[in-house]
Amino acid sequence: MNLVNDAFLEIANSIENKYIKFWQDSDKKVIGYYCTYIPEELIHAAGILPYRVRATGHDTTELGDILMVRFTCSFVRASLDLALRGGFDFFDGFLICNSCDHSRRMYELFDMKVFNREGFNKKVPRFYISVPHIISEEGFGWFKQEVEELKEELENAYGVKITDSNLKNSISVYNENRKLLREIHKIRILDNPKLTGADALQISVANTSVPKEVANQELKKILTKLKASEGIKNHKKRIMVVGSLIDDLNFINLIENTGGLVVSDFLCFGTRNFVDDVETNGNPLEKITKRTYFRMSCPRMMDDHENRLKFLKKEIDSAKIDGVILQRINNCDLHGCDNMLFEHDLKDLEIPAMNIDREYVQADLNRLQTRIEAFLEMI
Numbered sequence: 001m002n003l004v005n006d007a008f009l010e011i012a013n014s015i016e017n018k019y020i021k022f023w024q025d026s027d028k029k030v031i032g033y034y035c036t037y038i039p040e041e042l043i044h045a046a047g048i049l050p051y052r053v054r055a056t057g058h059d060t061t062e063l064g065d066i067l068m069v070r071f072t073c074s075f076v077r078a079s080l081d082l083a084l085r086g087g088f089d090f091f092d093g094f095l096i097c098n099s100c101d102h103s104r105r106m107y108e109l110f111d112m113k114v115f116n117r118e119g120f121n122k123k124v125p126r127f128y129i130s131v132p133h134i135i136s137e138e139g140f141g142w143f144k145q146e147v148e149e150l151k152e153e154l155e156n157a158y159g160v161k162i163t164d165s166n167l168k169n170s171i172s173v174y175n176e177n178r179k180l181l182r183e184i185h186k187i188r189i190l191d192n193p194k195l196t197g198a199d200a201l202q203i204s205v206a207n208t209s210v211p212k213e214v215a216n217q218e219l220k221k222i223l224t225k226l227k228a229s230e231g232i233k234n235h236k237k238r239i240m241v242v243g244s245l246i247d248d249l250n251f252i253n254l255i256e257n258t259g260g261l262v263v264s265d266f267l268c269f270g271t272r273n274f275v276d277d278v279e280t281n282g283n284p285l286e287k288i289t290k291r292t293y294f295r296m297s298c299p300r301m302m303d304d305h306e307n308r309l310k311f312l313k314k315e316i317d318s319a320k321i322d323g324v325i326l327q328r329i330n331n332c333d334l335h336g337c338d339n340m341l342f343e344h345d346l347k348d349l350e351i352p353a354m355n356i357d358r359e360y361v362q363a364d365l366n367r368l369q370t371r372i373e374a375f376l377e378m379i
């Protein structure tokens with residue numbers, strides 16, 4: 001299935017990688033974070049590598065279940081489980097925002113149970129920023145203050161000075177990164193797509209796990225290779241996947257091995273990340289904050305469903321989508337509510353859609369496969 005066949009994509013299959021090792025061997029720091037509303041450019045401008053927490057390939061929540069009730073999302077429990085087993089001991093800092101109530105709890109749990117566990121003696125500074133749940137000018141003012149305080153905290157914790165010139169450089173590196181991802185997306189939605197949904201996900205996940213300067217070089221190479229490729233000719237049902245976090249290939253492979261081709265998505269590790277750029281004029285910290293707050297939203301922004309629907313409709317049109325798979329991890333209320341609204345919206349628009357619940361640690365593949373097969377046959 002893999003068209004890109006690139007070593008860079010392998011990074012998506014593991015938590016650590018050689019670039020992180022090289023980075024830390026050069027005495028540089030890594031900050032792990034949950035999740036969408038973190039101003040990554042600010043961390044980058046401090047000379048620190050921001051690493052989005054994921055639990056790719058981790059197949060148990062056993063230890064996480066001891067500390068979190070079973071009606072929290074299994075992604076959060078799996079990532080906590082991995083942390084309790086030392087999977088994130090390479091972090092030199094930890095940053096949380098109140099994206100959702102489930103991931104929000106990770107601040108205290110990492111604080112008390114992960115970084116304070118017996119035998120773990122590394123000092124890991126913890127940071128927290130609060131993000132309003134609605135998009136308004138007042139909310140922006142609040143968030144701006146939070147980000148300004150975070151800047152100071154980072155400077156104090158790591159003994160660095162984050163200058164405007166550092167911030168401007170980070171904006172340009174991150175804007176270039178998003179531009180490259182958009183170019184890859186453009187050739188993903190062609191009539192003969194140049195890459196599969198599995199390739200696209202791996203590119204996107206690997207992109208969050210290495211310094212952006214490395215990622216930009218690798219994305220350019222991938223783009224050149226993909227542009228020269230023939231593309232996928234055998235016609236399959238063109239699917240868009242929407243909803244809760246997906247950071248491994250199981251679910252996408254299930255669709256693509258069942259006769260669908262995932263040509264677009266609306267996911268945390270996906271299109272949502274590269275829609276908006278940071279403006280390059282004016283105060284750089286304010287512009288970074290603006291992009292982070294007003295970006296293509298995650299359903300935790302309660303009053304922005306209309307914008308998300310607008311994006312969905314536009315994407316269905318430009319990617320010539322035959323059907324939409326709305327999925328959520330059990331107990332993920334945010335995506336559960338948004339998916340339910342999308343289901344009604346898409347029904348009104350007569351666009352085929354299915355809405356399913358799943359677990360992060362995929363145990364019920366047969367049940368899901370049967371439902372996906374039936375959906376693909378139906379469209």
Ligand code: SF4
Binds near residue numbers: 100103332334
């Ligand atoms: S999948 Fe849903 S519940 Fe889980 S971390 Fe993401 S938003 Fe929160």
